[in-house]
Amino acid sequence: xxxxxxxxxxxxxxxxxxxxxxxxxxxxxxxxxxxxxxxxxxxxxxxxxxxxxxxxxxxxxxxxxxxxxxxxxxxxxxxxxxxxxxxxxxxxxxxxxxxxxxxxxxxxxxxxxxxxxxxxxxxxxxxxxxxxxxxxxxxxxxxxxxxxxxxxx
Numbered sequence: 802x803x804x805x806x807x808x809x810x811x812x813x814x815x816x817x818x819x820x821x822x823x824x825x826x827x828x829x830x831x832x833x834x835x836x837x838x839x840x841x842x843x844x845x846x847x848x849x850x851x852x853x854x855x856x857x858x859x860x861x862x863x864x865x866x867x868x869x870x871x872x873x874x875x876x877x878x879x880x881x882x883x884x885x886x887x888x889x890x891x892x893x894x895x896x897x898x899x900x901x902x903x904x905x906x907x908x909x910x911x912x913x914x915x916x917x918x919x920x921x922x923x924x925x926x927x928x929x930x931x932x933x934x935x936x937x938x939x940x941x942x943x944x945x946x947x948x949x950x951x952x953x954x
Contacts, residue, residue, distance in 0.1 A: 834872050836948070860875045
């Protein structure tokens with residue numbers, strides 16, 4: 802299957818908007834704070850970082866580590882490398898089975914291999930919802946929220 806050359810082609814604005822709505826829905830039903838970061842390439846100086854280290858760096862770059870209840874989840878996609886990583890902050894990670902992230906990743910892998918980028922992201926979010934529902938505290942009214950916008954760079 803041919804894949805678009807750049808992430809911005811594979812993930813057009815209308816697709817990202819639909820995914821952002823799915824993020825908002827999943828956050829509302831689970832209490833998690835979810836961000837998706839899609840990158841064409843690693844930045845200079847990141848070549849030697851493991852996927853986990855790169856995800857931790859991106860997590861901090863997006864300010865997700867400042868969320869008080871530590872309920873952040875980052876889905877990092879390295880488009881040209883055909884790799885992705887699901888990183889759950891300690892407040893989330895401690896509440897789910899270790900295979901949760903593997904289940905989310907296998908969903909992404911299956912869809913992305915077929916060029917179904919929107920389906921992959923949305924199904925991955927629904928898998929997160931399935932695994933997290935009822936396990937995290939409900940969001941307090943008026944609590945600070947992170948953007949649902951998908952970052953593409």
